[in-house]
Amino acid sequence: MRLLEAIREARRAFILLKGGQDWGLGVEEAYSIQETLFPGPLIGFKLGLVSVEKQRQMGIYEPIFGRVYPRMLLKEVASSHFLQPRVEPEVALVLKEDILSGSSPGMAYRAIGYFFLGLDILDSVWEDYRFTLVEVVADNASGGGFILGLKPYGHLPRGSLRLYLNGERIAEGSVEALGDPGERLSWLAEKVGGLKAGQVVFLGSPAQAVPLSEGVLELWSEGEVLLTRVT
Amino acid sequence: MTGPKIYRETQRRLKDLGFTFSVPIEVTHYIGGEFVQGTDPFPVIYPATGEVIGMAPEGREKEVEMAVGAAKEAFRNWGRMTPSQRRSYLRRFGEKIREYKSVFEILESLDVGRPIYENRLGYVERMAHNIEFFADFVVTHGSEAYPMENGYINYVLRYPVGVAALITPWNMPSMLATWKIGPALAFGNTVVLKPAELTPLGAWLLARCAHEAGLPPGVFNVIHGFGPGSAGELLTRHPDVGLVSFTGETSTGKVIMRNASDTLKRLSMELGGKSPNLIFESADLDWAVEVTLRASFFNQGEVCLAGSRLLVQRSVYEAFLEKLVQAVKALKVGDPLDPETRLGALISEDHWRKVMSYVEIARDTATILTGGKRPELPHPFDKGYFLEPTVVVDVKPSDKVCQEEIFGPVVAVLPFDTEEEAIELANNTPYGLNAIIQTRDVGQAIRVSEALEVGTVWVNDWFVRDLRAPFGGAKQSGIGREGGHYGYDFYYETKNVCIANR
Numbered sequence: 151m152r153l154l155e156a157i158r159e160a161r162r163a164f165i166l167l168k169g170g171q172d173w174g175l176g177v178e179e180a181y182s183i184q185e186t187l188f189p190g191p192l193i194g195f196k197l198g199l200v201s202v203e204k205q206r207q208m209g210i211y212e213p214i215f216g217r218v219y220p221r222m223l224l225k226e227v228a229s230s231h232f233l234q235p236r237v238e239p240e241v242a243l244v245l246k247e248d249i250l251s252g253s254s255p256g257m258a259y260r261a262i263g264y265f266f267l268g269l270d271i272l273d274s275v276w277e278d279y280r281f282t283l284v285e286v287v288a289d290n291a292s293g294g295g296f297i298l299g300l301k302p303y304g305h306l307p308r309g310s311l312r313l314y315l316n317g318e319r320i321a322e323g324s325v326e327a328l329g330d331p332g333e334r335l336s337w338l339a340e341k342v343g344g345l346k347a348g349q350v351v352f353l354g355s356p357a358q359a360v361p362l363s364e365g366v367l368e369l370w371s372e373g374e375v376l377l378t379r380v381t
Numbered sequence: 382m383t384g385p386k387i388y389r390e391t392q393r394r395l396k397d398l399g400f401t402f403s404v405p406i407e408v409t410h411y412i413g414g415e416f417v418q419g420t421d422p423f424p425v426i427y428p429a430t431g432e433v434i435g436m437a438p439e440g441r442e443k444e445v446e447m448a449v450g451a452a453k454e455a456f457r458n459w460g461r462m463t464p465s466q467r468r469s470y471l472r473r474f475g476e477k478i479r480e481y482k483s484v485f486e487i488l489e490s491l492d493v494g495r496p497i498y499e500n501r502l503g504y505v506e507r508m509a510h511n512i513e514f515f516a517d518f519v520v521t522h523g524s525e526a527y528p529m530e531n532g533y534i535n536y537v538l539r540y541p542v543g544v545a546a547l548i549t550p551w552n553m554p555s556m557l558a559t560w561k562i563g564p565a566l567a568f569g570n571t572v573v574l575k576p577a578e579l580t581p582l583g584a585w586l587l588a589r590c591a592h593e594a595g596l597p598p599g600v601f602n603v604i605h606g607f608g609p610g611s612a613g614e615l616l617t618r619h620p621d622v623g624l625v626s627f628t629g630e631t632s633t634g635k636v637i638m639r640n641a642s643d644t645l646k647r648l649s650m651e652l653g654g655k656s657p658n659l660i661f662e663s664a665d666l667d668w669a670v671e672v673t674l675r676a677s678f679f680n681q682g683e684v685c686l687a688g689s690r691l692l693v694q695r696s697v698y699e700a701f702l703e704k705l706v707q708a709v710k711a712l713k714v715g716d717p718l719d720p721e722t723r724l725g726a727l728i729s730e731d732h733w734r735k736v737m738s739y740v741e742i743a744r745d746t747a748t749i750l751t752g753g754k755r756p757e758l759p760h761p762f763d764k765g766y767f768l769e770p771t772v773v774v775d776v777k778p779s780d781k782v783c784q785e786e787i788f789g790p791v792v793a794v795l796p797f798d799t800e801e802e803a804i805e806l807a808n809n810t811p812y813g814l815n816a817i818i819q820t821r822d823v824g825q826a827i828r829v830s831e832a833l834e835v836g837t838v839w840v841n842d843w844f845v846r847d848l849r850a851p852f853g854g855a856k857q858s859g860i861g862r863e864g865g866h867y868g869y870d871f872y873y874e875t876k877n878v879c880i881a882n883r
Binding site: 312317318378 | 397483486498720759
């Protein structure tokens with residue numbers, strides 16, 4: 151498995167890889183590599199490429215997912231821990247019930263406990279985020295770290311997500327663009343063989359990822375804010 | 382709603398930023414290097430919601446005695462240090478302020494109700510710079526010598542005065558405090574800071590910065606409390622206080638001068654203003670609108686330097702006002718902590734009423750082009766002291782709204798025909814703090830600058846401050862100048878030494 155070794159070695163040595171190569175692998179194999187590289191125990195999953203535009207760019211018709219394990223949930227962000235960090239404004243949810251593989255979107259929706267604002271600190275091993283679908287999937291969907299807001303929402307936040315770095319707006323997108331959470335969960339449960347109560351799922355970003363730099367990150371939605379210091 | 386929600390919110394914000402403070406914030410005095418809990422606590426209100434965000438103690442005789450005593454004691458060493466020794470302390474002070482940047486940004490908004498957007502326009506960096514600039518200034522500047530033709534030479538020695546009482550206003554509390562703390566400490570004085578009772582949070586955090594920077598105990602002290610009959614008055618009467626620097630209302634300044642006269646203190650007073658913003662026909666109107674928006678509505682217009690009288694040449698009057706009103710209507714008023722907000726709340730309910738009383742006069746006797754009412758805002762901001770940015774026309778130069786300092790988001794507009802008329806109008810108030818001239822005619826800029834009776838003229842911009850330059854007000858806007866060597870006569874004693882060559 152050249153791809154697996156390449157990513158493992160680059161992550162260990164803290165260096166970047168040139169993406170866009172043909173590794174002779176399919177997406178299913180990429181997910182197996184992801185699982186081998188990032189075994190768990192997991193506390194949840196992240197969705198990536200949730201917008202139709204991003205999916206078209208990669209030539210796919212569904213999102214991708216990555217694994218979230220406990221030490222990826224951060225209290226604050228130290229950029230030096232990442233290779234080439236970027237940030238995306240997101241909404242996350244925490245499940246109050248299990249979702250079996252094959253559950254309908256409606257059943258999946260009823261398993262949602264609370265929604266939270268979240269930040270996805272992306273960190274691809276692929277230089278300048280130029281990668282093929284296989285490459286990004288194998289690299290855990292560029293999963294770096296996550297910040298979860300402290301304020302629970304009983305519903306999907308309405309309106310837009312606005313992300314600021316030191317007061318300057320760097321990304322904005324509508325929550326609607328994330329799609330229906332029930333459908334997303336039903337799809338994900340099918341892919342991963344079921345989800346467990348207490349797991350967190352990051353629903354992806356309605357906006358472009360932005361390179362991270364030092365300062366204060368603010369994510370606003372519905373008059374609520376998630377703040378994080380980036381050092 | 383009082384208390385709990387804003388407590389949780391603030392706690393969460395600070396925690397998110399990696400800082401832990403107890404909320405409600407228990408503001409303390411800082412005396413002789415120790416945080417002193419004090420007595421007679423009064424509430425600190427968040428102007429945007431009317432909620433209590435903290436409690437501050439009221440300093441009385443006991444605390445003022447302790448603080449002045451500590452400052453006097455500390456002066457024995459601090460005043461004798463070399464400028465570079467003091468500089469190394471003050472640089473650490475500046476660095477600490479930077480370290481707490483994101484907390485200052487939030488506290489300043491909670492204190493004042495001003496938009497966090499403004500706190501991020503280099504505000505905290507400026508605070509640190511205010512301290513560091515003067516520390517460097519003292520190290521790099523010398524004094525004069527006067528050789529005489531008959532065998533004598535004079536040279537000038539300057540030395541610190543002693544204990545400085547710094548009484549600072551509520552509109553930009555942390556920044557304006559550092560304007561005074563910087564030169565006072567760098568020139569070798571020790572400080573007792575008395576922040577405005579409405580906004581004690583910034584000074585409390587400044588004390589923490591000074592403490593963590595390791596300033597020797599007593600060099601920098603903070604006493605909270607009110608003016609008359611409280612910490613403010615006690616400081617201005619205290620025999621061991623050598624100088625008083627005050628920024629605030631003209632009426633308060635007069636009281637302080639009376640109090641300070643018994644013990645003949647040095648005084649520096651930066652008082653009210655009713656500054657003219659002159660728009661001449663040659664001005665770049667789009668830029669003039671941008672400058673005018675800032676000069677009129679920065680900090681909800683609660684700025685002594687605000688260009689609150691807009692004088693517009695008749696040939697561009699309509700065109701300028703049309704652009705201005707359009708831009709004013711686009712200003713977002715509301716939650717001070719939302720980065721999109723451009724106007725927050727006024728400082729207090731009392732002040733809101735005072736500002737509204739001028740708006741009501743304007744409603745009766747003039748025309749309100751835009752604004753003039755409380756904006757509709759969602760809970761909890763419906764309880765805040767908000768006012769839409771307000772532009773008033775059809776006024777006479779003698780009207781109250783053209784003569785008195787409103788200190789809110791209210792500008793009065795007067796047309797003029799000629800340069801002479803503009804100058805006449807501009808000088809036609811008891812105030813003389815500053816003026817703004819917007820023109821592309823350089824000769825005109827020079828002529829009008831000369832003719833205006835003010836301490837500062839800004840041409841084609843506003844509120845640009847070089848700490849080397851003199852700053853202060855003419856007429857009823859103040860006494861004395863600060864900035865660079867202009868602060869010598871206030872912060873220093875000056876001694877001439879005359880030596881015979883025999």
